[in-house]
Amino acid sequence: MVSSLSEWFWNERLWFPEGLGWADLEDKDGRVYAKASDLWVVLPIALAFLVIRQIFERLVATPLAAVMGVEEKVRLIVSHNPTLESFYCNTTKNPSQSSIDSLCKQTGCSERQVQRWFRRRRNQDRPSLLKKFKEASWRFTFYLLAFIAGLAALIDKPWLYDFKEMWQGFPILTLLPSQYWYYMIELGFYVSLIFSVASDVKRKDFKEQMVHHMATIFLISFSWCVNYIRAGTLIMLLHDSSDYLLESAKIFIYAGWRNTSNYVFFLFAAVFIFTRLYIFPFYIIYSTYIYPMTMYSPFFGYYFLNFLMMVLQCLHIFWAILILRMAVRFLSSDEKVEDERSDKEETDESGEEEEWEEKKGAKEEEKKGEKEGEKV
DSSP states (O other): OHHHHHHHHTOHHHHSOTTOOGGGGSOBTTBOOOOGGGGGGHHHHHHHHHHHHHHHIIIIIHHHHHHTTOOOOOOOOOOOOHHHHHHHHHTOSSOOHHHHHHHHHHHOOOHHHHHHHHHHHHHHHSOOHHHHHHHHHHHHHHHHHHHHHHHHHHTTOGGGTOGGGGGTTTTOOOOOHHHHHHHHHHHHHHHHHHHTTTTSOOOTTHHHHHHHHHHHHHHHHHHHHTTOHHHHHHHHHHHHHHHHHHHHHHHHHHHTOHHHHHHHHHHHHHHHHHIIIIIIIIIIIHHHHTGGGGTSOOOHHHHHHHHHHHHHHHHHHHHHHHHHHHHHHHHHHOOOOOOTTSOOOOOOOHHHHHHHHHHHHHHHHHHHHHHHHHHO
């Protein structure tokens, strides 16, 4: 059954135009072509990225955070309470009013004490500012270097300037060393993001991010296997052109450099919207959807490629809405630009609450004393 499934999956009628197949991509006469077996090298590259990231965050990002003045907020540790901890871990982190009333009866705590406990407990689970800074620094470094490397690899290629050139001679396109390493390093990085998802900062668009990573991995792997390499390199370069700006804006936000982060964010928004909502759909997708049909009859690989492209475009639209919402809010209120996807730390007004509770307790004691006096 496995062999039958493999035979069906690798059927050349699925992935190539009529009259072409895997035999056309066999190395010969000094010409080298992409092969599915090449992708095994991605796993050690992904593991290497995980190791390099740990070294980078410790030796580069942490000292950089100190230089830029990244300061951690002092977080108050909650007192050990088995009942509240069990409810927090097994039921919900945000109890309703009725649940708070029930917990007050079970623990003997006041309503404000229970609310304060949950607020502090939620803050304990939120990633620290230093952790966010180190993650943003790592991604900024990779995306910037990847963009520079991708631009260097494509600067002299005709398909960077004329998208029709992506399909000239397809699928018999010779693999260049620069294309090989650009693909393997990009794919290895995205695979490493899947491996590190458990320890990375969780954001509100976590599901969308996972869909994006998986779609990107499938798109890069698929384009490699069926030799859509020219289209793949353009897509990777286009994405890297704005990603490093977003990460740099985050770095300045975490460092408290408000004006700098605002300027970088608006630059990122402009580049993102231009590349993802204009260049990508009207040039890249257009070239993958229209040009192949001028040379070949439709085939499954053609439809599958464009399906993955549309998944990416839907995610681009989703993030563009978030970006525009942040920009409008900033322009209308002159607020600091913040990442809408991140949970904001809840303020702990413990001093005010404790003072209020002390006054409340003093009044209750005073009333009790008055009642006892009346009885006497």
